[in-house]
Amino acid sequence: MDVGTAIETCRLTKRYGQSRGVEDLDLEVFAGEVFGLIGPNGAGKTTTIRLLLDLIRPTSGSARIFGRNVRHSNVEIHTHTGYLPSDIRLYEGLTADEFFDWLGRLRGRHDASFTDELIERFALDPHRPIGELSTGNQQKVGLIQAFSHRPSLLILDEPTSGLDPVVRREFRSVVHETTALGATVFVSSHELSEVQDVCDRVGTVLEGRLESVRAIADLAELHHRSVRLVLDEVVQAEEIAGLDGVGAVQVVPSVVGQTIFELQVTGSFEHLVRRLARFRVLDVISQPASLEDVFLQSFDRTGREIQKVGQ
Amino acid sequence: MDIKASGIGTALPGLVEQRRSPLALTERFVLDRWRSMAVWAIGLLVYTVLIVSLFPTIRDSAGFAQAAEEYPDALKEFLGGEDAFDLTSGTGYLSAELFNLVLPLLLSIWAIGFGASMGSEQHDGTMDLLLANPIRRWRVVVEKALSLGVTTLGLASVPGLVVLVANGFVALDIDWTSLAATVLAVSLLVVVHGLVALLVGAMTGRRGSAVGAATVLFAAGYLLNGLGGLVSWLEPFKMFSLYYQALGQFPLREGWQWDNLALLLFICGLVTVVAVAVFERRDVG
Numbered sequence: 107m108d109v110g111t112a113i114e115t116c117r118l119t120k121r122y123g124q125s126r127g128v129e130d131l132d133l134e135v136f137a138g139e140v141f142g143l144i145g146p147n148g149a150g151k152t153t154t155i156r157l158l159l160d161l162i163r164p165t166s167g168s169a170r171i172f173g174r175n176v177r178h179s180n181v182e183i184h185t186h187t188g189y190l191p192s193d194i195r196l197y198e199g200l201t202a203d204e205f206f207d208w209l210g211r212l213r214g215r216h217d218a219s220f221t222d223e224l225i226e227r228f229a230l231d232p233h234r235p236i237g238e239l240s241t242g243n244q245q246k247v248g249l250i251q252a253f254s255h256r257p258s259l260l261i262l263d264e265p266t267s268g269l270d271p272v273v274r275r276e277f278r279s280v281v282h283e284t285t286a287l288g289a290t291v292f293v294s295s296h297e298l299s300e301v302q303d304v305c306d307r308v309g310t311v312l313e314g315r316l317e318s319v320r321a322i323a324d325l326a327e328l329h330h331r332s333v334r335l336v337l338d339e340v341v342q343a344e345e346i347a348g349l350d351g352v353g354a355v356q357v358v359p360s361v362v363g364q365t366i367f368e369l370q371v372t373g374s375f376e377h378l379v380r381r382l383a384r385f386r387v388l389d390v391i392s393q394p395a396s397l398e399d400v401f402l403q404s405f406d407r408t409g410r411e412i413q414k415v416g417q
Numbered sequence: 418m419d420i421k422a423s424g425i426g427t428a429l430p431g432l433v434e435q436r437r438s439p440l441a442l443t444e445r446f447v448l449d450r451w452r453s454m455a456v457w458a459i460g461l462l463v464y465t466v467l468i469v470s471l472f473p474t475i476r477d478s479a480g481f482a483q484a485a486e487e488y489p490d491a492l493k494e495f496l497g498g499e500d501a502f503d504l505t506s507g508t509g510y511l512s513a514e515l516f517n518l519v520l521p522l523l524l525s526i527w528a529i530g531f532g533a534s535m536g537s538e539q540h541d542g543t544m545d546l547l548l549a550n551p552i553r554r555w556r557v558v559v560e561k562a563l564s565l566g567v568t569t570l571g572l573a574s575v576p577g578l579v580v581l582v583a584n585g586f587v588a589l590d591i592d593w594t595s596l597a598a599t600v601l602a603v604s605l606l607v608v609v610h611g612l613v614a615l616l617v618g619a620m621t622g623r624r625g626s627a628v629g630a631a632t633v634l635f636a637a638g639y640l641l642n643g644l645g646g647l648v649s650w651l652e653p654f655k656m657f658s659l660y661y662q663a664l665g666q667f668p669l670r671e672g673w674q675w676d677n678l679a680l681l682l683f684i685c686g687l688v689t690v691v692a693v694a695v696f697e698r699r700d701v702g
Contacts, residue, residue: 156545156701156702159545159548159549160548161545161548161549161700161701161702162700162701162702163698163700180553181551181552181553182551184549184550184551184552185551187549189545189546189549191542191545191546191549193542194542194546195541195542195543195546196543196546197445197449197543199448199449199452200449208441208444208445209550210435211435211436211437211438211441211444212437212438212441212442212550212552213437213550213551214434214435214436214437214551215434215435216435251546
């Protein structure tokens with residue numbers, strides 16, 4: 107048994123009648139890392155997480171957490187696991203305070219001062235009934251309960267959905283602090299940008315299959331920018347194309363006397379910006395490449411071209 | 418195998434281990450309903466007080482007794498027999514106006530709704546959060562069944578206590594042990610149906626199916642008991658009616674019917690065991 111492995115799945119498969127859940131998933135999450143499972147909605151992220159928590163049972167294959175079968179050792183595993191469901195639903199009559207206390211009695215583990223600290227940091231009102239809280243505040247309750255018993259593994263399904271930017275930043279710090287203490291974090295998201303700041307590695311799922319697992323540093327796509335240039339003169343594409351880091355220059359029809367380019371920039375903007383200094387630049391729009399740009403621009407297994415989303 | 422050795426229990430600082438409360442789920446299931454329980458209790462209290470305080474008037478008015486006498490025999494038989502329809506006696510009056518239909522009907526709404534939450538909690542997603550905790554699935558079923566039983570018995574004893582107190586004031590002439598037997602019989606009857614809702618809820622994850630199945634079962638049992646007294650060929654099948662087992666033999670007058678109560682209790686246990694077996698295998702959601 108490998109102590110260095112937190113989660114390990116072996117040909118994990120879940121089928122729902124005709125529709126696919128996940129298929130032959132081989133996943134390894136190392137102890138102490140933050141692993142992101144990324145994919146569009148319906149790709150199988152939540153199914154994977156629910157299999158890991160033994161909420162649903164695999165059609166075939168198996169999953170182990172800390173070397174133990176998730177099915178047979180679920181109580182031991184859950185003692186040390188914090189879970190945030192996607193679209194969390196809570197017992198609405200309780201206040202957050204009462205809810206955390208009750209969970210402590212249910213779990214037999216509770217870190218009251220850490221819980222209070224999180225309530226403070228996430229700016230949650232712990233004295234109002236959960237049913238009266240907004241979706242974002244209920245999400246905070248869900249996050250805090252996942253951390254409140256100091257689990258050594260956190261499984262968080264779409265943790266940042268519904269959170270405002272300030273709370274997202276706080277969430278990232280909490281994740282970093284927790285992993286610094288030795289915990290492992292497994293997050294899912296449909297947006298790479300949501301979790302790229304916390305993840306050490308990301309796996310991408312598409313249509314129930316694990317497409318790739320890469321260290322975040324290796325994701326060259328992360329440094330991709332989609333850029334739109336508007337120049338107040340007629341410029342040939344060759345002036346821009348061929349520069350270091352500039353690729354796929356397209357000329358977009360524009361009004362007479364102007365030129366619009368759409369292009370991809372990888373890494374530094376240095377060469378592009380130097381060259382642009384020669385022209386009358388009206389506008390530069392730079393956007394991070396979206397998850398769809400990064401992952402869906404490819405071909406799926408059947409060779410069918412996947413529709414490019416959001417263009 | 419030691420948990421620490423497997424790497425699960427990386428001890429993070431600040432953690433306080435505390436005693437695991439063995440009835441934490443029951444606490445949740447019951448306390449989440451205390452408001453509606455209070456409303457139910459008040460409703461049952463008011464209804465029973467009203468019914469009991471009307472008794473002297475009805476007993477002493479020739480008109481009512483006569484009207485009841487003139488009901489068609491078939492109707493009287495269906496509604497529990499000649500004895501149960503004697504509005505001039507405390508036992509007959511309370512059977513007809515409270516224990517034979519109104520109380521089982523009202524409490525079955527409570528119990529079936531409670532049991533069906535086994536389905537709605539899966540559908541809503543609160544079950545996910547429960548089961549991600551270090552508890553075994555059977556505990557959810559057993560504690561839900563326990564909470565269902567305790568709350569139902571609590572509510573059923575409200576009218577029981579009112580009758581007990583009123584007994585002296587309005588000369589109901591009720592034997593308190595028979596009263597206790599009746600309250601228990603009504604409770605067990607509706608708890609069985611609540612547990613059936615729990616079973617179907619555990620099986621399907623749907624509230625609607627759970628309520629539907631249990632309601633149909635209740636209606637069938639009531640009809641079978643009533644018609645069993647009217648249609649001779651149905652008579653032998655009467656014993657299959659849960660309603661007959663609980664209330665068909667006039668416990669308010671006859672007192673404890675241990676074998677019937679034991680049978681109902683056994684069915685409660687059986688349904689719970691089946692629900693555990695079903696839920697252990699289920700894909701929750």
